[in-house]
Amino acid sequence: xxxxxxPYPDYTVRGFDxxxxxxxxxxxxxNTGMESSIDPFFNPRGVVVIGxxxxxxxxxxxxxxxLIQSGYRGAVCFVNPKGGNLFTRFMYKSVTEVPDPVDLxxxxxxxxxxxxxxxxxxxxxxxxxxxxxxGFREAGPIGVALETxxxxxxxxxxxxxxxxxxxxxxxxxxxxDTTFLPPPSPRPGEIxxxxxxxxxxxxxxxxxxxRDLVFHD
Numbered sequence: 001x002x003x004x005x006x007p008y009p010d011y012t013v014r015g016f017d018x019x020x021x022x023x024x025x026x027x028x029x030x031n032t033g034m035e036s037s038i039d040p041f042f043n044p045r046g047v048v049v050i051g052x053x054x055x056x057x058x059x060x061x062x063x064x065x066x067l068i069q070s071g072y073r074g075a076v077c078f079v080n081p082k083g084g085n086l087f088t089r090f091m092y093k094s095v096t097e098v099p100d101p102v103d104l105x106x107x108x109x110x111x112x113x114x115x116x117x118x119x120x121x122x123x124x125x126x127x128x129x130x131x132x133x134x135g136f137r138e139a140g141p142i143g144v145a146l147e148t149x150x151x152x153x154x155x156x157x158x159x160x161x162x163x164x165x166x167x168x169x170x171x172x173x174x175x176x177d178t179t180f181l182p183p184p185s186p187r188p189g190e191i192x193x194x195x196x197x198x199x200x201x202x203x204x205x206x207x208x209x210x211r212d213l214v215f216h217d
Contacts, residue, residue, distance in 0.1 A: 038126030040103035046075030051108035062180030070177035111135030122157025131163030
């Protein structure tokens, strides 16, 4: 299964740098060689969760849990400015400390600091980012300004960006789960979904319904 969830049918904004090419305007070293493709979304060698949390009620906990439980076989790193440990893994205080390989970042940070987090991803050489955080265009003029700043940073560093305000990406065949949906996850099968408005079909992706559906990548 592969699905991407975006809350509004505004393709120029939601998922705004996912399919378009914006060459980087800086001279920073890139550590993956994937900056001109969308490969890091579908076959990353390593994933970092920025905003991982030890609190079960937080989205950062749900994303970290699903990534581990999905059986993803690449490198997994967590970032939290307070440090600590989560699921027996050390949490780095900054994405700049995360070791290679890391091709994909999942951001669950407050909207006002999203641009800075994205900039650090660019400095680190990460060119694929899923921005789960809300509080952007849907929040009014201030959110519009925050979203514009995020887009500018993404273009500056040549980052392909999925989001903001999305549930994430799930591939049951890789496998890879970057969502915060409660378990159990859907089983592998022959269905693929790309969702713009998720609330109407959310029951299909969670709980007992998910056990009866099989999804393809």
